[in-house]
Amino acid sequence: MSTNMTRRNFLNKASMALLVIPVLTYSAASSAKTNPTVRAQLKYQDLPKDKMDCRSCLEFVAGMTDRNLGTCKVIPGDDEISPNGYCTKWNTM
DSSP states (O other): OHHHHHHHHHHHHHHHHHHHHHHHHHHHHHTOOOOHHHHHHTTOBSSOBTTBOGGGOTTEEOOSSTTSOBEETTBTTOOOBOTTOBOTTOOOO
16 A cells, blocks of 8 residues: 555646646746837847947847846846847957
């Protein structure tokens, strides 16, 4: 009987974990935000200009990988900055 209780507890916990994963994923995705006012002032775009992109800018803070969105020191409250993006504050010095 002890084995059945362990199996039952395991299955209950596993099913709860499977229910929680989508909720956590959704809440992480919905917490992403942009700052449209500052983006407009700095003429931010998701594409590079000539050979200038956010990845090579000193103000850019990269995401988890090279392809993930990051943040920018001059666009506060915005965590959806593309590494391929560009704005007028592009800086390499």
